[in-house]
Amino acid sequence: MKALKNFMDKISPTFHEGGKLAKLQSVYDGMETFLFTPNTTSRSGVHIHDANDMKRTMSTVIVALIPCLLFGMYNVGLQHYLALGTAEHTGWFTMWLFGLLAMLPVIIVSYVVGLGIEFISAQIHHKEIQEGYLVTGLLIPLIVPINTPLWMTAIAVAFAVIFAKEVFGGTGMNIFNVALVARAFLFFSYPSKMSGDLAFVKTSSALGFGGGTVSDAFSGATPLGQVAANVGDTLQPLHDVAGNAIGTMDAFLGTIAGSPGETSMVCILIGAFILLLTGVASWRVMGSVFAGGLVMGFIAHACATPTYPASMLDPLAQLCYGGFAFAAVFMATDPVTGARTHTGQYIYGFLIGVIAILIRVYNGGYPEGAMLAVLLMNAFAPLIDHCVVSANINRRLKRASRTAKE
Amino acid sequence: MSTFKLKKGYNLNLQGGITTSTVATAPAPRQCAVVPDDFYGVIPRLDKKAGETVAAGEPLYHDKTHEAIKVVSPVSGVVKAVNRGDRRKIESIVIECDGSTGVIRHDPGADAKATLLESGLWAMMRQRPYDIVPNPDVVPRDIFVTCFDSAPLAPSLTTVLGDKQQYINKGVEVLSSLTSGKVYMGCRPDEVIEAPGAETNTFEGPHPAGNVGVQINNVKPVNKGETVWALDVVTLARIGELFTTGTVSFDTLVAVDGSEVVTPQYVKATMGCPVADLVAGNIADDNGKTKRYISGNVLTGTQVDAATGFLRAPYRQLTVIPEVDHPDEFMGWASLSPKKFSIYRDFTGWLLGRNKKAVKMDARIQGGERAIVMSGEYDRMLPMDIYAEFLIKAIIAFDIDKMEQLGIYEVAPEDFALAEYADTSKLELQRIVREGLDKMRKEVE
Numbered sequence: 145m146k147a148l149k150n151f152m153d154k155i156s157p158t159f160h161e162g163g164k165l166a167k168l169q170s171v172y173d174g175m176e177t178f179l180f181t182p183n184t185t186s187r188s189g190v191h192i193h194d195a196n197d198m199k200r201t202m203s204t205v206i207v208a209l210i211p212c213l214l215f216g217m218y219n220v221g222l223q224h225y226l227a228l229g230t231a232e233h234t235g236w237f238t239m240w241l242f243g244l245l246a247m248l249p250v251i252i253v254s255y256v257v258g259l260g261i262e263f264i265s266a267q268i269h270h271k272e273i274q275e276g277y278l279v280t281g282l283l284i285p286l287i288v289p290i291n292t293p294l295w296m297t298a299i300a301v302a303f304a305v306i307f308a309k310e311v312f313g314g315t316g317m318n319i320f321n322v323a324l325v326a327r328a329f330l331f332f333s334y335p336s337k338m339s340g341d342l343a344f345v346k347t348s349s350a351l352g353f354g355g356g357t358v359s360d361a362f363s364g365a366t367p368l369g370q371v372a373a374n375v376g377d378t379l380q381p382l383h384d385v386a387g388n389a390i391g392t393m394d395a396f397l398g399t400i401a402g403s404p405g406e407t408s409m410v411c412i413l414i415g416a417f418i419l420l421l422t423g424v425a426s427w428r429v430m431g432s433v434f435a436g437g438l439v440m441g442f443i444a445h446a447c448a449t450p451t452y453p454a455s456m457l458d459p460l461a462q463l464c465y466g467g468f469a470f471a472a473v474f475m476a477t478d479p480v481t482g483a484r485t486h487t488g489q490y491i492y493g494f495l496i497g498v499i500a501i502l503i504r505v506y507n508g509g510y511p512e513g514a515m516l517a518v519l520l521m522n523a524f525a526p527l528i529d530h531c532v533v534s535a536n537i538n539r540r541l542k543r544a545s546r547t548a549k550e
Numbered sequence: 551m552s553t554f555k556l557k558k559g560y561n562l563n564l565q566g567g568i569t570t571s572t573v574a575t576a577p578a579p580r581q582c583a584v585v586p587d588d589f590y591g592v593i594p595r596l597d598k599k600a601g602e603t604v605a606a607g608e609p610l611y612h613d614k615t616h617e618a619i620k621v622v623s624p625v626s627g628v629v630k631a632v633n634r635g636d637r638r639k640i641e642s643i644v645i646e647c648d649g650s651t652g653v654i655r656h657d658p659g660a661d662a663k664a665t666l667l668e669s670g671l672w673a674m675m676r677q678r679p680y681d682i683v684p685n686p687d688v689v690p691r692d693i694f695v696t697c698f699d700s701a702p703l704a705p706s707l708t709t710v711l712g713d714k715q716q717y718i719n720k721g722v723e724v725l726s727s728l729t730s731g732k733v734y735m736g737c738r739p740d741e742v743i744e745a746p747g748a749e750t751n752t753f754e755g756p757h758p759a760g761n762v763g764v765q766i767n768n769v770k771p772v773n774k775g776e777t778v779w780a781l782d783v784v785t786l787a788r789i790g791e792l793f794t795t796g797t798v799s800f801d802t803l804v805a806v807d808g809s810e811v812v813t814p815q816y817v818k819a820t821m822g823c824p825v826a827d828l829v830a831g832n833i834a835d836d837n838g839k840t841k842r843y844i845s846g847n848v849l850t851g852t853q854v855d856a857a858t859g860f861l862r863a864p865y866r867q868l869t870v871i872p873e874v875d876h877p878d879e880f881m882g883w884a885s886l887s888p889k890k891f892s893i894y895r896d897f898t899g900w901l902l903g904r905n906k907k908a909v910k911m912d913a914r915i916q917g918g919e920r921a922i923v924m925s926g927e928y929d930r931m932l933p934m935d936i937y938a939e940f941l942i943k944a945i946i947a948f949d950i951d952k953m954e955q956l957g958i959y960e961v962a963p964e965d966f967a968l969a970e971y972a973d974t975s976k977l978e979l980q981r982i983v984r985e986g987l988d989k990m991r992k993e994v995e
Contacts, residue, residue, distance in 0.1 A: 145880045177918060181882030183874050185913035189980040190970045191848045191871065192562075195892040197917025199883035201924065201974055204896045272918045316921025316975070422896035426925065484925035484939060533937050537955040544773035 152176055170266040174273035201424055202275040208418040209282055209474065211411035216404030217243030220290050221354075223345045223401050226386040229359030246350035247404060250285040253294050257301040258284075265310050276315030276322075276480075277305065283323035283474060286405025287467065287515075288330060289343035296334055300326040320522045321481045324515050331515070339511065341365050344401045345385050361387040366401045368466045368504070372511040374453035395464040406470040409463075416473040425477035428489040433472035436497020437463055444505045454505040468500055471514035481522040485532040492528050496521045553739065554768045556755030556933035560893055560968060562702040564848065565809040565908045566869075568816065573803070576819040576827040578649060581860075582625045583642045583822050584610055587852075588863035589621050589673040591682025594640050598629045607654030607669065607798050610643050616686050622670030624800035624821040626650050642860070653797045662724050662793070669798050671789050674863065675781040678763065678772045680987045681962035690779045692731035692770060695748070697783040698738045700760030701847035701967075703869055705805030707783055708741050709816065710866050712803075715745075717790030718783065722748045724793050725779075725786070735783070736765035743783060755933065763965045767934040772960045782864065804861065808848075808869040809910040810834050810841045825859040828868050840873035842913045849967035850980070875912035882916065893972055920975040928979070931969040936960065938969060942979060945986030950993055958990055 152175075158165050159172035176182075178199070186193065221239025224246075225231040231239075258277045266273045284304075288297060304326035309318045331338045341364040349355025365373070367382045367390065374380055384390045385401050394400050398408020406412075419425035441459030448455040454462075463469060476482060476496050483492035496517045503513025510516065586594045593614035598604050604627065609620035627647040635641045656665050666672045667686060677684040684690070698707050722745040725733050733748040738760075744750045751769055753759040762780040772778055784802075792798050800821045807814035812832050819828060825843055833841065844851035845862040848869055852862050861868065876882075882890070888899045891909040899905050928938035936957045944952035963980040970979040 145878070148880075149878050178883075179881060181876075181879040181914070181916060182918070183877055184915050185842070185873055186915055189978045190967055191842060191844050191851065191853065191869075191913050192564075192911040192971060193915045193917070193976060194894065194972050194974075195882070195885075195890050195897060195916050196894045196972075196974050197883060197976065198920045198923060198974055199917065200896055203884060274920060276923070314921065316923045423894060424896055424924075479925040480923055482925070485937065486926065489925075529940075533940050533956070536935065536937055539935070540771075540773070540955065540957060543771065544775070547773055547776070 149180060152179065167267065170271070170273050171263050174263070174266075177272070198275045202278050204422050204424045205279045205419065205474075206282060208415040208424075209279075209286065209405070211414040212286060212405040212408065212470070213247075213282065214240075215398055215408045215411045216286060217247055219243065219398055219407055220246050220346060220404055222399060223385055224347065224350075224354055226384060227345050227347050227358050227362045227364070228354075228356045229361065229386060230356070231386070242350055242354045243404070245353050246290055246346050247285055249294055249351070250288065250290075250292075250297055251282070253298050254284045254301055255281045257298050258305050261302060261305045261310065262314075265314065269314075271314070274315035276309075280305075280322045283405075284326050287323060287327050287403050287470070289338060289403055290346045291343050292330060292334075292337060296330060296337065297326075300329045300333075303329050316480055318480060319526075320519055321475055321478050324475055324519050324522075327515055328519060339369065341369075344403065359386065363387065364401060366466070366511070367395065368454070368511040371454050371457060371465075372508065374456075375450075377450050379453060379456040392458075392461045392464050395461065400465075403467060403470075406467040409469050412469045412473050419473065419477065425473070426479065426482075426489055428486060429477050429482055429493040430472055432490045432493030433476045433497040433500075434463065434469075436494035436499075437468055437472070437501050438497070439494075440498040440501035440505075444501060452505050452508075454511075462501055462504070466504065466512040467514040468504075468512075471500065471518050472497070475514070475518045476521075481525065483525045483528045483532075485529050488525070488528040488532045492521055492525055495524070551744075551750050551752065553752045553754065554765075556753060556759050556764070556768070558930055558933040559756040559758055560931060560972070561700070561756040562848075562893075562911075562971070563906065563908045564702045564871075565910045566807045566811055566814050566871075567703055567908065568705075568805055568807050568814045570813060570815050573816045573818055576804075576817050576823060579625065579647055579820050579823040579827060581630065581644055581646055581824060582623075582627075582820060583644045583860035584621060584623065585642045585822075585860070585862055586611070586621070586640050589683050590676075591680065592619055592621060592673060594621070596632065596640075596643075598623075598643075600629050600632050603628050603648075604645060605652060605654050606800060609668070609670065610645075611640075613683075618664070618667040618686055619672055619683060620668055620670055621673045622654075622798075626652060644860075653800070655796045656792060656798075658793045658796045662727055665792065666724075666728075666789065669792050671785065671792060671798060674785045674788070675779050676762075676962070678766060678778050678780060678962065679959035680991045681763075681964075681984075682991070684779050685777070688777045690729045690731070691772075691776045693725050693729050693733045693779045693781070694762050694766050694769070695725075695733065695735045695781055695783055695786050696760055696762040696765055697735055697743045698741060698760045699782070699847075699866075700738075700757035701849055702757070703805070703807045703814075703867070704760070704847050705803070705816065705866050706741070707866075708743070710784055710803045710805075711787055714787040714790070715743075717787040717794060718743065719745045719790065720794050721786040721788075721790030722746070724789055729779070734765070734769055736760075736762065736769070758931075758965060758968055759933065761962075761965055763960065763962045764933055767936070767960050771935070771957075774954060774959060776959075784864070784866065802865045804828055804865065805867045806832065806870075807867070808844075808871050810870040810872060819861065821863075821865045822860050825854050825861060825868060826857060828861065829856070829870065833870060839875075842871050842873045844869040844871070848911070849971060850964045872910070872912040874914055875910065876914075894974075915976055917974070917976050919977060922975050922977070924974045927972055927974060928966070928969040931972050932965060934960065934965065938966070942966075942977075942982060945982050948986075948989060950990065953986060953990060958986060961987075963987075
């Protein structure tokens with residue numbers, strides 16, 4: 145490590161004022177603080193600081209995302225080989241490798257575009273590079289359909305980072321969840337590529353790996369897509385991409401079609417466990433999203449009608465299908481865009497759960513509502529906090545007028 | 551008497567606590583210093599110039615607006631230097647001691663307020679709002695006395711105090727005559743101090759339970775337009791002594807501790823004495839690693855120079871910690887080592903119960919300054935009915951109405967010290983609060 149430190153010290157002048165590469169100062173500083181905890185000591189205020197910093201917090205979220213990421217890769221491969229009809233003769237590692245090759249370009253595009261903009265912005269404002277995008281950059285590949293063309297992803301990332309984050313002042317200042325803005329941008333700009341039968345299952349080869357002719361039984365509709373298209377008084381049995389029947393258990397394990405990171409409830413729960421154990425995410429938000437989803441699921445199921453076929457799904461299945469659980473664990477818990485007071489967090493989370501299921505069930509246009517629910521509540525989070533804080537303010541005013549009377 | 555159970559906050563268990571009961575004595579100081587920054591809110595107008603002689607207890611300077619507020623010399627001798635910084639701000643006044651023990655006498659029977667102002671003890675009190683030396687024109691609603699210091703490695707105030715119950719009684723009697731309300735004392739459940747005429751409350755819970763601001767907020771919060779005074783029990787006893795014997799005691803007991811002190815111990819010393827006198831021969835020598843000398847505790851204290859620095863108010867603690875204990879730590883943010891101390895659970899120490907052990911911490915910030923991202927971090931560290939994070943944001947935005955509504959009159963920078971320690975975004979909360987209070991005062995007055 146000594147040699148690396150010496151090397152970094154040696155190249156340091158090149159990157160600072162007067163050096164040849166002074167334009168890359170923020171990149172250099174970012175690298176240096178990444179590699180070595182800075183020796184800077186406190187100048188004012190407290191003399192000791194906790195070891196916890198933003199890098200640690202953000203990397204904890206990355207760790208929590210890894211199960212979803214690894215399983216997502218496997219599942220992309222699984223769906224691919226199911227579509228080709230050769231899943232039975234294909235090992236899990238081949239499937240995972242296919243998924244890795246399919247997802248790698250998306251991850252790279254997401255990070256290169258997003259971090260590139262962050263670096264430029266940090267350089268312009270002479271600020272340190274912020275860690276926020278490390279998480280966003282991984283969330284995006286997990287929530288966009290695997291067949292999204294890379295150029296679309298690149299545009300969506302650029303749009304989201306610039307217009308949802310940098311214009312507001314960067315990490316910590318944004319109003320809307322950046323990853324979801326990217327997703328929403330894709331969803332509304334290129335609707336044909338974002339839903340339907342062709343979005344969620346990669347049937348072509350990934351970087352020359354896999355590929356082949358699709359089997360006759362193939363249908364790429366996600367379970368929620370199938371539910372939305374349901375006709376008749378009862379819910380038709382759901383099937384996977386090869387036409388085999390599936391149930392809630394498959395959704396729980398995650399071997400169904402969908403965005404890479406969102407299918408497996410098991411992996412999402414592992415991530416939730418990590419986030420809650422380390423205290424990085426708020427259990428108040430996470431718990432109340434699930435509570436809200438369950439409550440709305442029960443209500444919808446109790447008033448089930450063939451007009452809204454999704455109301456015929458039972459409440460627990462509602463939580464397992466689609467992006468609901470992923471949104472509850474990784475999107476709603478974003479502290480920057482969510483409610484920040486304890487009371488507010490209960491309300492905020494509960495309403496996300498309710499609205500997600502509400503959109504899913506009663507809005508024919510969108511088979512999935514979690515994304516829109518989180519974005520909508522992002523907009524209302526400051527209002528919720530305002531009301532909660534107002535209670536404190538009123539208490540203070542009341543106290544003052546009471547003592548004034550005495 | 552009521553008991554308040556405070557849940558928020560945290561007791562940082564640092565290495566270098568005092569275990570011995572022996573009390574060392576510092577040599578008679580050759581120089582002492584008074585630092586105007588210690589008496590916040592007083593704008594100094596010098597009464598003594600360099601070269602003039604001064605007796606112990608004689609005023610060195612007075613306040614520009616309220617001329618009655620005096621800050622006095624703790625020793626007798628000659629004013630050696632008046633050190634000035636930017637814009638001729640007085641940074642310190644150094645007095646060359648002449649070794650005599652005579653102290654200015656006051657008439658204990660005279661007007662309490664005038665005597666307090668003249669004796670210099672007035673300047674050792676604080677008022678809420680604004681956390682400044684009290685304005686003598688305002689009669690306080692109540693007076694709050696904290697009887698314990700809950701900060702890391704802080705001295706036990708009952709030890710610093712010694713056996714001075716009769717002075718405490720007298721002090722309460724004097725202070726009661728200066729307020730329209732009551733004198734409240736805040737104690738730990740195991741060190742209850744009571745005095746006739748004062749209401750004693752006990753506070754259970756971690757730091758900052760000993761902060762007088764926290765106690766005020768829980769007992770009887772400060773409303774807009776109200777003023778309360780705040781002081782510690784040691785100052786209370788000094789006030790009692792003044793009105794009993796007619797003299798102010800400038801002796802103090804200093805807790806000299808921290809991981810870099812060989813034998814952490816109490817040292818008998820004089821207010822404003824040189825730091826070097828307190829630690830002579832008692833500092834660990836590990837190949838000349840830089841150390842940080844803090845007059846006060848690690849959260850609210852001031853860094854002082856080991857060779858030329860002086861003990862600062864409230865004159866009762868000196869902490870010595872390493873400056874950089876672990877230079878060029880490789881990817882410290884990714885560390886899985888249980889030795890890395892954090893109060894958060896995203897480090898591994900808590901899994902092995904390491905967080906209960908005493909820990910050695912250095913002065914590194916351990917991260918870069920960021921916008922506020924994590925929610926609820928400040929609130930967890932502040933046992934007050936205040937939305938700390940919203941207040942900080944209002945101060946940063948300098949939204950006067952919001953600051954007032956969210957309770958800026960009730961807080962002092964020290965109340966945010968623990969939150970500043972715990973802040974993932976590494977913001978300088980105490981500085982922010984201080985600036986907010988200053989701007990607010992300017993705006994209101």
